[in-house]
Amino acid sequence: MQNSNIPTILVTNDDGFQAQGIQYLATLLGNLGNVVVVAPDSARSGAACSITPTCPVSVRKIRDNVYACSGSPVDCVKIALEKILDRKPDLVVSGINHGDNASISLHYSGTVGAALEACMKGIPAIAYSLRTHKKECDFAPYSEVIVEWAEKVLREGLPADTCLNINFPEVDCLCGSKVCRMARGLWHTEWLDAGVDDEGKKIYTLTGTFTNLEPEAADTDYWALDHGFAAITPLSLDMTDHALLARLGKSAD
Amino acid sequence: MQNSNIPTILVTNDDGFQAQGIQYLATLLGNLGNVVVVAPDSARSGAACSITPTCPVSVRKIRDNVYACSGSPVDCVKIALEKILDRKPDLVVSGINHGDNASISLHYSGTVGAALEACMKGIPAIAYSLRTHKKECDFAPYSEVIVEWAEKVLREGLPADTCLNINFPEVDCLCGSKVCRMARGLWHTEWLDAGVDDEGKKIYTLTGTFTNLEPEAADTDYWALDHGFAAITPLSLDMTDHALLARLGKSAD
Numbered sequence: 001m002q003n004s005n006i007p008t009i010l011v012t013n014d015d016g017f018q019a020q021g022i023q024y025l026a027t028l029l030g031n032l033g034n035v036v037v038v039a040p041d042s043a044r045s046g047a048a049c050s051i052t053p054t055c056p057v058s059v060r061k062i063r064d065n066v067y068a069c070s071g072s073p074v075d076c077v078k079i080a081l082e083k084i085l086d087r088k089p090d091l092v093v094s095g096i097n098h099g100d101n102a103s104i105s106l107h108y109s110g111t112v113g114a115a116l117e118a119c120m121k122g123i124p125a126i127a128y129s130l131r132t133h134k135k136e137c138d139f140a141p142y143s144e145v146i147v148e149w150a151e152k153v154l155r156e157g158l159p160a161d162t163c164l165n166i167n168f169p170e171v172d173c174l175c176g177s178k179v180c181r182m183a184r185g186l187w188h189t190e191w192l193d194a195g196v197d198d199e200g201k202k203i204y205t206l207t208g209t210f211t212n213l214e215p216e217a218a219d220t221d222y223w224a225l226d227h228g229f230a231a232i233t234p235l236s237l238d239m240t241d242h243a244l245l246a247r248l249g250k251s252a253d
Numbered sequence: 254m255q256n257s258n259i260p261t262i263l264v265t266n267d268d269g270f271q272a273q274g275i276q277y278l279a280t281l282l283g284n285l286g287n288v289v290v291v292a293p294d295s296a297r298s299g300a301a302c303s304i305t306p307t308c309p310v311s312v313r314k315i316r317d318n319v320y321a322c323s324g325s326p327v328d329c330v331k332i333a334l335e336k337i338l339d340r341k342p343d344l345v346v347s348g349i350n351h352g353d354n355a356s357i358s359l360h361y362s363g364t365v366g367a368a369l370e371a372c373m374k375g376i377p378a379i380a381y382s383l384r385t386h387k388k389e390c391d392f393a394p395y396s397e398v399i400v401e402w403a404e405k406v407l408r409e410g411l412p413a414d415t416c417l418n419i420n421f422p423e424v425d426c427l428c429g430s431k432v433c434r435m436a437r438g439l440w441h442t443e444w445l446d447a448g449v450d451d452e453g454k455k456i457y458t459l460t461g462t463f464t465n466l467e468p469e470a471a472d473t474d475y476w477a478l479d480h481g482f483a484a485i486t487p488l489s490l491d492m493t494d495h496a497l498l499a500r501l502g503k504s505a506d
Contacts, residue, residue, distance in 0.1 A: 048302035049360045050325075056447045056456040071459075072303075074361070078443050079457060104373050104490060107302045108327070113360075120357050120440070161437065162494045179501040181493040184414065187373070190331050194309045203309040204332060206324075234501060236494035237357060240434040241415045244487035248432040 007033030007090035014110025021096035038080035041068035047110030073114035092118035095128030102221040103185035119163040161237040175228035183220035184213040260286030260343035267363025274349035291333035294321035300363030326367035345371035348381030355474040356438035372416040428481035436473035437466040
């Protein structure tokens with residue numbers, strides 16, 4: 001039985017329902033509302049906003065309020081809203097991702113994809129990620145900021161077609177939080193030669209090096225992370241480039 | 254042997270290298286430059302900007318200048334740039350997708366994902382999609398607009414961090430082209446119950462109905478398509494919501 005005065009919070013991620021990050025997040029936000037976890041049944045790193053249109057998606061109830069789904073993070077949000085939850089949640093949170101999703105990396109992120117999907121459904125959403133690739137992390141230094149923003153968004157909502165992308169540096173103690181924009185960045189040197197497969201086809205393993213193209217820009221997410229701050233970046237669903245739209249529209253007149 | 258004065262054009266898609274749309278596009282753009290096709294080895298609908306970090310990706314040479322890749326559309330662009338092409342292409346085109354990628358649907362689109370990836374690498378890029386789900390299509394009505402924009406972008410380039418998303422309505426004769434923004438939209442009623450799987454888990458098939466939330470807005474991609482126009486939408490890599498950034502930044506001072 002859910003108390004209808006208590007917020008419903010949907011929690012998902014891209015690392016799978018068993019990941020440490022989502023378990024921490026679900027426990028922490030349990031203080032703010034009724035938490036329901038609907039997350040991938042295994043890791044889906046790099047899933048972005050992908051969906052599964054070509055084969056059925058399965059849902060398994062793990063225990064009360066915890067479900068594992070065979071689809072992508074976006075599928076998890078879609079299926080939670082339509083097939084699992086008995087009412088529209090007040091907040092969707094995604095994470096805590098093991099690995100940051102700042103700068104252009106957010107385009108590849110299933111963690112951010114899930115938040116964007118909630119946003120597409122008109123539900124306030126926050127993606128949380130930590131700049132680490134350790135499987136075992138200490139998330140305690142980030143609890144206060146996680147709760148602060150979840151409470152703020154539950155209380156005030158977010159404007160239509162926006163969500164929040166929150167990244168943390170790996171530190172014992174945050175220097176604070178910065179509201180900031182996406183840094184411009186470049187992934188390069190992305191493939192390791194891995195020989196040939198059984199059929200003689202060349203195979204490659206995805207890796208890569210990231211370069212921040214504006215390391216001095218103190219108003220960016222990367223700068224915040226590099227200097228020990230939580231990076232709070234509001235994202236827009238509208239990807240229209242309005243400056244170029246105006247320019248092209250004028251030349252088409 | 255490639256003539257270095259002739260542009261190099263990388264062509265990819267999300268329907269796979271054998272799809273009719275990519276074959277039409279590659280042939281058409283062969284008039285403008287040296288075309289190299291690097292595309293998924295089978296359909297990857299709904300791949301968005303997903304990448305394949307967890308298993309090796311294979312590449313098979315089908316014939317001269319045509320390669321099939323086991324990864325996502327974004328992987329195809331990444332691997333073409335680093336492992337297949339001998340120089341940075343002058344233009345990356347993706348499509349012609351069977352199905353439109355207008356409004357919020359572009360977030361799920363592998364066709365658009367590939368163009369965004371090229372954009373992330375600083376290469377002018379265009380995604381082309383046709384509002385149809387027929388496997389056999391007549392693309393001839395769109396040739397003129399496809400070539401017009403490919404030539405324009407080859408000649409003038411695009412501003413940094415932008416690419417073009419071009420959608421066509423299914424018509425015998427276009428009414429013209431409109432430079433326009435993404436419409437606001439909503440996907441709903443997205444899952445069909447498909448029973449239970451062998452392990453007793455509930456399974457669902459992804460489908461869905463799209464509602465244009467601003468059908469009267471004549472400056473949108475959906476309006477253009479609904480009225481017989483090609484929809485030319487410039488996209489920005491920067492997903493920062495600058496209006497909310499200013500507001501949140503102010504309240505944090």
